[in-house]
Amino acid sequence: MTDTAREEILARINEALGRRGGGEYVSSTPGSSAPANGAGAANGADTASAEVTATAADSGYHHEGTHTGEDLVELLIDRLVDYKANVHRASGDPSETIAQLIGAHGSVVVPTGLDSSWLAGFSGGIRVDAPGEELSVDDLDAQGGVVTASAVAIAQTGTIVLDGSDECGRRAITLVPDHHVCVVRTRDIVDIVPEGIARLDAHAPLTFISGPSATSDIELSRVEGVHGPRTLDVIILSD
Known part of the structure; x- marks a missing residue:
């Protein structure tokens, strides 16, 4: 130059x-x-x-999006699918959908604050990762999957945010198991990034997820599951 x-x-x-x-x-x-x-x-x-x-520089900066209602939900679904996540819809009670998704696993890990009714249909083992009783990396690696809730979902970017709360859990439990089932409530879906950031605690251990883990660093060949779960199932839960 x-x-x-x-x-x-x-x-x-x-x-x-x-x-x-x-x-x-x-x-x-x-x-x-x-x-x-x-x-x-x-x-x-x-x-x-x-x-x-x-x-x-500030004149074109938007703090609020324009999508609402079902249009907002459909936009999020479109972005998630584009990122190769599997998307499911549920109303009120996601337990049946969760049971179908994790039914083949012998056991799964959940954060301490996850709604126990969500796992009512699962017959396998449930390991709870709680403060002071955190599972080791080997224990997490032995689990078939992890089930968590979410803090915010940003439709425009197809991004799900976990905030380390009791129902999201610590970051390790969503990075080590090969399968992540994440429940997103429709009331937690926002249109654009500034709306999402405004809802979050900047001091919390935030994890931003845009699709399952993947990389194309080696010879431009896409490889999944390198830095986190190979499979991401997202359940959109209507209130």
Whole structure:
């Protein structure tokens, strides 16, 4: 890249961020704008221009989405399927769907706060991962799968967020087993990322999941299950 091209790119970035060429942020307060050399604005037109530049980066930023109701749910499903997750619908009680999904497993792990009625139809063993009684990595690896709830689901990006709460569990239990069954309540689905972030505790151990674990780092060949579960089943639970 030539110096001229680099300078042009940096100038465009500075302009988009509301900064002058020297990297100084442009004030949007009338009369307070000043170039890097300390000289004041030449006239009112320069000040007005600075105000426009300073707010340009924020002008197109959306804090709320436009999808609602079933359209919102369908958008999430579309994104999840595109990421190769398996999506199921349930109303009120997901126990039958969960039993069908994990029925072949000898045992599964669940977080301590998961609704026990959700596993009413499962005849295998249930290992509870609780504070002070955390399962070892070997124990987790021996489980056929893990069942959790979720904190938030972001439709636009097809992302499910776990927050380490009692019904989501600690991160390890959703990374080691090869099969993750995750329940997403429709009331926890939002349209865009800012809406999702606004619902979350920034101090919580957040895990963002967009489809089952996969990588194409080696010869561009997709391999699943490298960094987490090979299979992700998402149950959309209507209230």
